[in-house]
Amino acid sequence: MAAFEKVYDRTNTRSVKWDMRKNVFQTDNVLPMWVADMDFQAPQAVNDALIERAKHGIYGYTTIDSDVRNAIISWISRRHSWEIKDDWLSFSPGVVASLHMAVQAFTDPGDSILIQTPVYTPFYNVIETHDRTIVKNPLRRKDHYYHIDFDDFEEKLKTGVKAFILCSPHNPVGRVWTEEELKEMARLCLKHDVLILSDEIHADLIYPGERHIPIASLSDEIAAQTITFMSPSKTFNLAGLQASYIISSDKQKRDLLDKQLNNQGLNMINTMGNIAMEAAYQHGEKWLDELRNVLQENKAYVVERLERETSKLKVTKSEGTYLLWIDCSALGLDSEGLKKFMSKTAGVGLNAGAGYGEEGEMFMRMNIACPRATLQEGVRRIVKAVNNRQ
Missing domain, CATH: 3.90.1150.10 (Aspartate Aminotransferase, domain 1)
Structure with a gap:
């Protein structure tokens, strides 16, 4: 220690x-x-890899090759028991940037997007900046512990919500959602055809004895209705290196998101972020x-x-x-x-x-x-x- x-x-x-x-x-x-x-x-393995790369002294455009992708795939399998495929991956500098792109790719101005409050501050900006409407499903607190109000959740979805930004694990209340909670949220989103945008940047930061379950890992049907956002940045203290990835099994959705990322020039990560991500997932x-x-x-x-x-x-x-x-x-x-x-x-x-x-x-x-x-x-x-x- x-x-x-x-x-x-x-x-x-x-x-x-x-x-x-x-x-x-x-x-x-x-x-x-x-x-x-x-x-x-x-x-230390991350720092060593960065130092070794810096010795080369040339920092040109960098590709995200199979070694980096395989490191991610292996990490998700080992840590979260979710088998993802290489072509499900897209990349961007950060999860918040990716959420901005997803909101623009999958919703239109005036559309309603659901969040579970109190929640990570940028979620509000991600919605309002693009002239979308915030719909709140407030979490319920009892004995200093938060729960989902599923009756309210469904009532809000019925109003015509187009997307739901899930914070899993939840920031700031620290909930790691149970399998039952995730299944019920997914069931209701499928029932009302609501896209799930799942911010799982804190997926690895759970206390010993607890388990994070990616919501898209629950079934192929749920995966097709979900875009998952992950990064090693919180896990390994790499936020300043700006490297994140997006997991989407549905090709049509993935193509739409990739087009939006390409249009905004946000479809890549920098040289050092690339190196750090691979080293962290291989040796961290x-x-x-x-x-x-x-x-x-x-x-x-x-x-x-x-x-x-x-x-x-x-x-x-x-x-x-x-x-x-x-x-x-x-x-x-x-x-x-x-x-x-x-x-x-x-x-x-x-x-x-x-x-x-x-x-x-x-x-x-x-x-x-x-x-x-x-x-x-x-x-x-x-x-x-x-x-x-x-």
């Missing part, structure tokens, strides 16, 4: 998380635990399993300390991601006051829950993918600020 204990200085590296603190929080005096990247180095498995244990321990640490040292904050029960969704409603602050309290009083930079929809206004999102020393300091600051306020 030593690789996950060292504290690295990320300042002056053009890090969004660390070097944009003043822009985001109006002060440099915050410990950043917000944007979804990790304060851990990528697997042991690193990932160690990471998952670290994240589980980090989550347990935060939950235990907050429960023991303050009654004002409650961590949502979750099965995946390195993001904790914290209920701060007992502080009695509005969303803006809560944001200022965490950044100015506690000195910790978290994501304000209001950014994920009105359902998140009393919440904050904490990134726990950091060394234990960083986590301890962040929790100490928060607990001190909360207890001083009482």
Whole structure:
């Protein structure tokens, strides 16, 4: 676990998380635990592969060859028991970019697209930027755990929804959907002919003992109704290398999406992203399993300390991601006051829950993918600020 204990200085590296603190929080005096990247180095095999490639010194146009594709196919098979084919794969710089392309390829201005709120902030932009209409199926919370309201889900689909953007595992609430939940969502989408756009970027970041199931792996019929978006970027801390892929078994849909990607010049990944993806999927498995244990321990640490040292904050029960969704409603602050309290009083930079929809206004999102020393300091600051306020 030593690789996950060292504290690295990320300042002056053009890090969004660390070097944009003043822009985001109006002060440099915050410990950043917000944007979804990790304060851990990528697997050594990835760094070695990148260094070796850099020695060549020429960075021309790069093809995505069979070695890269086979690395993806093998990874999906080993980690998620889903057998995909080479020609199902398309590529783009990132999942959000791919979602923009899919919305344009498969829906028209004015069409309705369903999301399950509170949800990843860019989903709103992906829909509204292209003059589509957001339809919400709010997740239901009971005992600090989120569930799907399937009655509401179907009622919303009946209104003429054209596509459903699924967040699986869910960001920010951390749910890893069960097979039963996935089957029911898929059944209703098939019944009402709604395309499933499944963002599965956090697929590998689940806690030990849990299982992520790609919704398209459930049946050939569901696969044909689904476009799946994946990437090693969250899994191996490679977000800055901009490499993602799309899985679609239906040729007609795949051709439409590829045409949209080609038209926008987003049908490729850069040289270093190409190298990193192959190396991560070929050699990063042991690193990932160690990471998952670290994240589980980090989550347990935060939950235990907050429960023991303050009654004002409650961590949502979750099965995946390195993001904790914290209920701060007992502080009695509005969303803006809560944001200022965490950044100015506690000195910790978290994501304000209001950014994920009105359902998140009393919440904050904490990134726990950091060394234990960083986590301890962040929790100490928060607990001190909360207890001083009482």
